[in-house]
Amino acid sequence: MIHAGLTHFLVISVALFSLGIYGVITRKNAVMVLMGIELILNSANINFIAFARFGNFGLQGQIIALFIIVLAAAEAAIALAIVLNIYKNLSNINVDEMDSLKD
Amino acid sequence: MNINNFISDLAFIKPELVISATLVIIVLFDLIFSSKKKLLPYISLIGIVVAGYFVINQFGTAVTTFKTSLKYGMVVVDNFSSYFKIVVLLASFIVVIFSMLSSEVNSNEERHGEYYTLLFGMILGMFLMSSASDLILIYLSIELLSLSSYVLAGFVKNTIRNSEASLKYVIYGGVSSGIMLFGISLVYGLTGSTNLYEINTLIQVQNFPYITFLIAGLFILVGFGFKISAAPFHFWTPDVYEGAPIPITAYLSVASKAAGFAVLIRFIKITFVGSTDSSGYWILLNIIDWKSIIVLLSILTMTLGNFAALWQDNLKRMLAYSSIAHAGYMLLGLAVMSNAGINAIMVYFIVYALMNLGAFFVVMVISNKIGSENIDDYRGLGRRMPFLGIIFAIFLVSLVGLPPTAGFIAKVMLFIALIDARMVAVAVIALLNTVVSLYYYIRVLKNMYLVDVEKEKPIIPIKLANGIVMILLAAPILIFGIYFSPIIDFAKNSITILGF
Numbered sequence: 001m002i003h004a005g006l007t008h009f010l011v012i013s014v015a016l017f018s019l020g021i022y023g024v025i026t027r028k029n030a031v032m033v034l035m036g037i038e039l040i041l042n043s044a045n046i047n048f049i050a051f052a053r054f055g056n057f058g059l060q061g062q063i064i065a066l067f068i069i070v071l072a073a074a075e076a077a078i079a080l081a082i083v084l085n086i087y088k089n090l091s092n093i094n095v096d097e098m099d100s101l102k103d
Numbered sequence: 104m105n106i107n108n109f110i111s112d113l114a115f116i117k118p119e120l121v122i123s124a125t126l127v128i129i130v131l132f133d134l135i136f137s138s139k140k141k142l143l144p145y146i147s148l149i150g151i152v153v154a155g156y157f158v159i160n161q162f163g164t165a166v167t168t169f170k171t172s173l174k175y176g177m178v179v180v181d182n183f184s185s186y187f188k189i190v191v192l193l194a195s196f197i198v199v200i201f202s203m204l205s206s207e208v209n210s211n212e213e214r215h216g217e218y219y220t221l222l223f224g225m226i227l228g229m230f231l232m233s234s235a236s237d238l239i240l241i242y243l244s245i246e247l248l249s250l251s252s253y254v255l256a257g258f259v260k261n262t263i264r265n266s267e268a269s270l271k272y273v274i275y276g277g278v279s280s281g282i283m284l285f286g287i288s289l290v291y292g293l294t295g296s297t298n299l300y301e302i303n304t305l306i307q308v309q310n311f312p313y314i315t316f317l318i319a320g321l322f323i324l325v326g327f328g329f330k331i332s333a334a335p336f337h338f339w340t341p342d343v344y345e346g347a348p349i350p351i352t353a354y355l356s357v358a359s360k361a362a363g364f365a366v367l368i369r370f371i372k373i374t375f376v377g378s379t380d381s382s383g384y385w386i387l388l389n390i391i392d393w394k395s396i397i398v399l400l401s402i403l404t405m406t407l408g409n410f411a412a413l414w415q416d417n418l419k420r421m422l423a424y425s426s427i428a429h430a431g432y433m434l435l436g437l438a439v440m441s442n443a444g445i446n447a448i449m450v451y452f453i454v455y456a457l458m459n460l461g462a463f464f465v466v467m468v469i470s471n472k473i474g475s476e477n478i479d480d481y482r483g484l485g486r487r488m489p490f491l492g493i494i495f496a497i498f499l500v501s502l503v504g505l506p507p508t509a510g511f512i513a514k515v516m517l518f519i520a521l522i523d524a525r526m527v528a529v530a531v532i533a534l535l536n537t538v539v540s541l542y543y544y545i546r547v548l549k550n551m552y553l554v555d556v557e558k559e560k561p562i563i564p565i566k567l568a569n570g571i572v573m574i575l576l577a578a579p580i581l582i583f584g585i586y587f588s589p590i591i592d593f594a595k596n597s598i599t600i601l602g603f
Contacts, residue, residue: 040281047288057295
């Protein structure tokens with residue numbers, strides 16, 4: 001049986017981070033873009049917990065992870081409220097069609 | 104952690120406590136006396152003044168509180184943080200007055216409670232940013248500032264411009280703070296600590312994996328670069344500044360940028376500087392070459408800001424690019440990596456706050472009157488609003504950096520710091536940039552005075568309150584342009600950053 005080490009966790013977190021950035025860049029639907037942002041935040045979370053567990057740094061990393069979960073929730077709530085407001089004004093949430101402000 | 108320590112530590116964050124208390128008072132007042140919303144801005148002004156009193160009282164202390172280890176804590180109270188708190192409070196005071204006079208904000212009077220609540224959320228975030236000495240507190244305070252400003256950018260909910268600005272802001276902001284958090288997690292993994300002072304000692308060991316650390320540092324820089332709208336992280340700036348209500352645009356361009364600079368300077372100074380030599384130059388640890396990175400960033404930022412501003416027809420958008428360019432100039436002060444450079448940035452910020460808020464205020468007054476921010480609609484306005492035209496000229500000339508205004512003094516301080524550090528090539532680039540900026544600022548004045556003057560149109564009167572605010576903003580710019588030693592001395596006394 002293989003035990004998961006620090007490297008395994010880091011590979012997962014980097015993969016999540018890259019997927020998050022990819023999602024933000026390629027997705028047109030605003031909600032999907034926000035999901036990309038959530039992936040980025042959670043990849044950092046995995047990092048914190050993995051480092052705290054395998055680096056013997058004490059509990060700090062896990063406490064930080066709790067903070068980030070709360071913050072991600074707050075950010076998601078605000079971002080979804082903004083998306084809802086966009087939907088009321090434009091009847092769609094396609095980020096490509098939001099071009100009333102540009103050069 | 105000891106509960107007694109916690110209570111004694113609270114004494115060091117009195118300004119933050121006052122801001123939080125005012126925030127709660129505003130929420131409660133809004134709920135209980137919902138018919139007296141006119142009083143909310145006055146409560147905000149009182150809260151800002153009281154917080155200002157405590158900030159000035161703190162001047163001269165240098166402590167680290169909320170200790171997470173034996174020696175160092177999460178919050179630092181020193182003259183440097185107090186100085187930036189004063190800049191933030193000054194900007195907040197002026198912006199509350201702006202909001203009272205803004206037709207965009209006043210059109211939503213039933214939602215004034217949340218407006219001022221969120222404004223105080225922003226102030227609290229900026230206070231913590233200028234005091235934070237722990238990466239997690241830095242991240243949390245940046246998020247506190249960002250979350251409040253996302254909502255305020257879209258305050259006028261039923262206009263498409265506002266909603267679009269806030270959506271763009273939240274997406275760019277979310278991504279850049281996420282990248283920053285990833286960088287912080289890497290730093291935590293490499294050093295086992297999030298405290299800047301501890302990281303400073305921990306990275307001075309042999310065989311430190313500096314390439315990974317370089318990547319982590321650059322990731323963290325993304326978050327700061329977003330806050331100070333430095334290129335290439337500036338994409339949100341023109342859209343958000345154009346779309347948001349004008350008081351919020353003015354606030355973002357001054358206060359939020361000041362806090363971003365405070366946290367960036369502290370981050371680099373505490374984490375990466377080994378010692379300071381006798382003439383005030385910082386000796387960087389041999390880990391990340393911040394000097395080259397910042398020089399590159401600042402040249403890119405000011406060149407892009409100035410050249411993009413040339414094509415703008417919307418005044419708010421033009422001022423957005425101009426604020427990007429100013430961030431570039433100020434980054435040069437950091438690139439010098441010396442106390443003189445920081446001194447120049449601090450002087451620049453006080454002056455920049457006055458002149459930029461003033462310019463936005465004039466744009467707001469004109470937009471209240473003629474309902475447009477387009478440069479073509481400014482034709483002949485110099486004749487129709489003679490007083491306002493002169494005041495606007497003062498702000499614009501100061502933004503260019505010509506004498507006899509304070510903008511000149513700010514730029515001269517910066518160039519002196521650059522030339523003393525033998526960075527002549529960079530100084531020349533900055534000077535050429537200033538020449539470019541002359542074109543787009545003066546173009547506005549040309550449109551106001553020299554185009555379309557033959558058609559007689561009635562004079563548009565302006566309200567007395569608007570006139571008084573304009574004089575109060577323009578007078579210091581002229582006075583500091585001639586009598587500048589007080590702000591320079593004040594800034595010189597404030598460069599003490601705890602630890603070195």
